[in-house]
Every structure is written in structure tokens, then in C-alpha cells.
Amino acid sequence: MLKVKMGDTFRLGLLYERYKKRLFGFFFQMNRDASLSEDLVQNVFIRILKYKHTYTEDSKFVTWVFQIARNTNYDNYRKDKKNRHQNIDEIEYSVTTSETIESEITKDENASTLQLALNQLSTEKKELLMLSKFRELKYKEVGEIMGCSEGTARTKVHRALNELKEVFLTLEKR
Amino acid sequence: MERKQFEELITDYITGNCSEQQKQEFELFLKNNPKAKQEVEEMNLFLPSFDEEVEITSAMDMKFYAMLNAAEKKNNNLSLLDKVVNVIQAKFTKQLAYTFAILTVGFFVGNAFNPKGTAALQTLDLANSETENVRSQLVLTLLDQPSANKRLQAVNEASKLSSVTKTITNALFSTLNSDTNVNVRLSAIEALSNYTEIPEVREGLIASIIHQKSPMVQIVLADLMVQLREKKAVKSFKKLIEEKDVNESAKQKMQESIQQIF
Numbered sequence: 001m002l003k004v005k006m007g008d009t010f011r012l013g014l015l016y017e018r019y020k021k022r023l024f025g026f027f028f029q030m031n032r033d034a035s036l037s038e039d040l041v042q043n044v045f046i047r048i049l050k051y052k053h054t055y056t057e058d059s060k061f062v063t064w065v066f067q068i069a070r071n072t073n074y075d076n077y078r079k080d081k082k083n084r085h086q087n088i089d090e091i092e093y094s095v096t097t098s099e100t101i102e103s104e105i106t107k108d109e110n111a112s113t114l115q116l117a118l119n120q121l122s123t124e125k126k127e128l129l130m131l132s133k134f135r136e137l138k139y140k141e142v143g144e145i146m147g148c149s150e151g152t153a154r155t156k157v158h159r160a161l162n163e164l165k166e167v168f169l170t171l172e173k174r
Numbered sequence: 175m176e177r178k179q180f181e182e183l184i185t186d187y188i189t190g191n192c193s194e195q196q197k198q199e200f201e202l203f204l205k206n207n208p209k210a211k212q213e214v215e216e217m218n219l220f221l222p223s224f225d226e227e228v229e230i231t232s233a234m235d236m237k238f239y240a241m242l243n244a245a246e247k248k249n250n251n252l253s254l255l256d257k258v259v260n261v262i263q264a265k266f267t268k269q270l271a272y273t274f275a276i277l278t279v280g281f282f283v284g285n286a287f288n289p290k291g292t293a294a295l296q297t298l299d300l301a302n303s304e305t306e307n308v309r310s311q312l313v314l315t316l317l318d319q320p321s322a323n324k325r326l327q328a329v330n331e332a333s334k335l336s337s338v339t340k341t342i343t344n345a346l347f348s349t350l351n352s353d354t355n356v357n358v359r360l361s362a363i364e365a366l367s368n369y370t371e372i373p374e375v376r377e378g379l380i381a382s383i384i385h386q387k388s389p390m391v392q393i394v395l396a397d398l399m400v401q402l403r404e405k406k407a408v409k410s411f412k413k414l415i416e417e418k419d420v421n422e423s424a425k426q427k428m429q430e431s432i433q434q435i436f
Contacts, residue, residue, distance in 0.1 A: 038234040132189040133221045158185040
């Protein structure tokens with residue numbers, strides 16, 4: 001990343017290859033829209049180029065990139081909230097074409113229940129679980145991304161995981 | 175192990191937040207507790223999976239690389255622009271430095287060669303030379319005037335000249351030898367006496383002695399020759415002394431002058 005910062009823009013390709021799947025997974029888990037997630041991954045890299053001068057050696061690249069990813073997702077959510085009222089037809093269309101809950105159930109009931117449970121969690125909890133899934137992100141980095149201490153991050157991740165389990169079990173009983 | 179502690183350890187374990195030692199100890203514990211192991215495996219399922227069945231399309235890669243290319247191009251263009259700006263700036267700075275250096279050298283060289291060579295002085299010199307030119311023209315014009323007064327004025331103007339041309343001296347000699355007015359001729363001597371350092375002027379003055387009829391002019395010329403200690407004039411004076419129609423006072427003056435010259 002430091003080379004990208006120094007003007008070696010093509011090095012960004014390496015970072016893209018390394019992080020695109022994880023970023024896509026992060027966004028897809030958050031919004032369940034593949035096309036939108038691809039756009040958001042693209043937006044993350046546009047922002048990386050735009051704000052490359054703010055990157056310092058002090059922070060891990062993965063921490064920095066997921067901070068950008070969170071912001072990108074948040075900005076999109078706000079924008080989406082505004083647009084939702086303006087373009088109902090489009091929204092309906094996108095819902096019917098995306099992977100619907102129904103089709104997911106036929107594929108794998110457990111997975112869809114888990115997805116349903118995950119969707120019932122707050123955005124922050126979803127993010128926490130998402131970030132914790134990455135082996136390279138420890139509580140310290142998760143805390144940095146989420147803007148809290150290492151200890152708080154540990155407690156929050158633990159609570160989010162337990163809440164997901166509870167919601168899942170409740171849904172399964174129905 | 176307490177329940178709460180165990181649950182927290184599960185979270186640490188599945189999220190990869192255990193140290194190597196903690197991990198080994200926990201795995202040993204799980205080996206001996208199949209129920210706990212099952213619980214950990216179940217819990218692991220709750221961590222959202224990133225290896226989704228939804229594949230990333232090649233469109234995303236294409237979009238990204240198009241964006242990267244555009245950014246790279248922009249970056250190259252910018253750096254090229256920067257280079258050009260840098261070159262221009264360097265060139266400009268060099269030019270400025272050279273100009274300044276040349277100016278400084280010019281200033282000192284100019285000062286060394288021409289101590290009063292300032293622009294103002296040069297302008298003054300130019301104005302002076304123009305005045306001299308005009309004065310010369312005036313002298314020549316006035317000397318041709320029939321009025322003795324004008325010719326007198328011309329000779330007076332001629333004596334104001336700091337340097338003379340051959341034309342002016344010739345005109346003055348012509349006045350000295352042929353002007354009808356004595357005062358004009360006397361003034362001509364006075365004017366010519368300023369340029370006695372010129373050999374032609376001295377010779378002209380000596381040659382004119384013999385042509386002079388007026389005792390006044392003869393006396394003034396005799397005085398001038400004494401001043402100049404001009405031995406060549408003696409011959410002319412002697413010739414004049416021998417002439418009958420020359421004024422006695424003048425003869426006496428010339429005699430004295432011959433003696434003074436020697």
C-alpha cells in the first residue's frame with residue numbers, strides 16, 4: 001500500500017486481488033445484493049486511491065481497508081434510504097431477481113435460517129461477526145475498525161455471536 | 175472451567191484470537207470433552223461464511239482494472255505535466271540567474287570602463303555634442319553675414335566651442351586674413367588663440383602676420399607670438415618692420431616681441 005501511496009498505482013491491482021473476495025463477502029453479507037456488492041468493492045478501491053495520502057505505516061492495511069469498507073457501506077445505506085422512496089418499481093424488481101429467501105430455503109434450510117437470523121441483528125453486530133470471521137483480524141484490529149478498544153471488541157463479538165445463536169434457535173423452533 | 179469462561183473461549187477460539195498455547199490447551203480440553211467439541215463446531219457455523227455460493231462476476235474485475243488504468247493514465251499525465259512544469263521552472267530559474275549574472279557583470283564592466291557612464295551623463299554628452307554641432311553651423315552661417323556685428327557674434331560663438339573642426343578654423347583664418355572689420359579680425363585671433371595646440375592653427379597664425387595691415391591686429395598677433403614663443407613668426411615680423419607703411423608703434427611692439435621670443 002505504501003508503494004501505491006508513493007504513486008505506484010498499478011500495485012493497487014495486487015491489493016485488489018488479495019482483498020476483493022473478502023470485501024465482496026463483507027458487502028454481500030450486509031446487503032444480500034451481488035451487483036451492489038460488486039459496485040461497493042469498486043467504490044472501496046476508488047476511495048483507497050482518493051485517500052491514499054491518509055494511509056500511514058502505523059495501521060495495518062486490512063484495518064484501514066475495512067474502515068473504508070464500513071464507511072462505503074454506511075454511505076450506500078444512507079443513499080439507499082433516500083432512493084427507496086423515489087424508485088419503488090426498481091426496488092421491487094431487484095427484490096424479485098435477487099436470491100430470494102424462498103429459493104434459499106429450498107437450497108439449504110439451515111443456511112437460510114442462519115441468514116434470516118443474521119439479518120435480524122443490528123448492522124454493527126453483523127459487521128462485528130463479519131470482521132471476526134477473518135483470521136487475520138484480531139480483537140485489536142476489529143476494535144480499530146469499529147472504533148472501540150480491544151476488550152470492548154471481544155465482549156461485543158461474543159455477545160453478537162450468542163445473540164445470533166439465540167435468534168437462530170428461535171427461528172428454527174417456528 | 176466455568177461456563178461463561180468456556181463460552182468466551184469458544185468465541186476466542188473460532189475467531190482466531192487465542193495464543194498458540196491457549197489454542198493447544200483448549201484443543202486438548204475439547205479432545206477429552208466431546209460434548210464441548212460439538213458445541214464449538216456448532217458455534218463455528220454461526221460465524222457468517224464468506225465463501226458464498228454467489229460468485230464474483232468478471233465485470234467487477236473489468237470495472238476495477240478500467241478504473242485503475244484511468245487512474246494510472248491520469249497519474250502519468252499529471253507527472254508529465256509536473257515534469258514539464260519542473261523543466262520550465264528550472265529553465266526560468268536558470269534564465270533568471272543568467273540574466274542577473276550578466277546584468278551584474280555588465281554593471282561592473284560598464285562602471286570600470288566608463289566611470290561617468292551613467293545614462294544621465296550619456297544624455298548630457300549627447301546634448302552637448304548636439305549643441306556644439308549647432309554652434310559650428312551658427313559660426314559658419316554668421317561669418318558669411320554682411321553685418322560686422324553678426325560676424326563678430328560668429329567669432330565669439332567660435333571661441334565658445336570646446337573642440338573645432340577644420341572647417342571652423344579655415345573660416346576663422348579666412349575672417350582673420352580678409353575681413354574688412356578690425357574688431358572682427360581681432361576677435362578671430364582671440365578665438366584662434368584657444369586652439370594653438372593644433373599645429374595647423376599655429377602655422378596659420380604665423381602665415382597671417384604678413385597679411386595684416388591694421389596696427390592693432392599686428393600688435394595683438396605680436397603679443398600672441400610672444401606668449402607662444404613662436405620663433406617661426408620672427409621672420410614675418412622682421413619683414414613687416416622693414417615695410418614703410420607699417421605703424422611705428424606696431425613696428426616697435428614687433429621689435430620688442432622679437433626680442434622677447436628669443
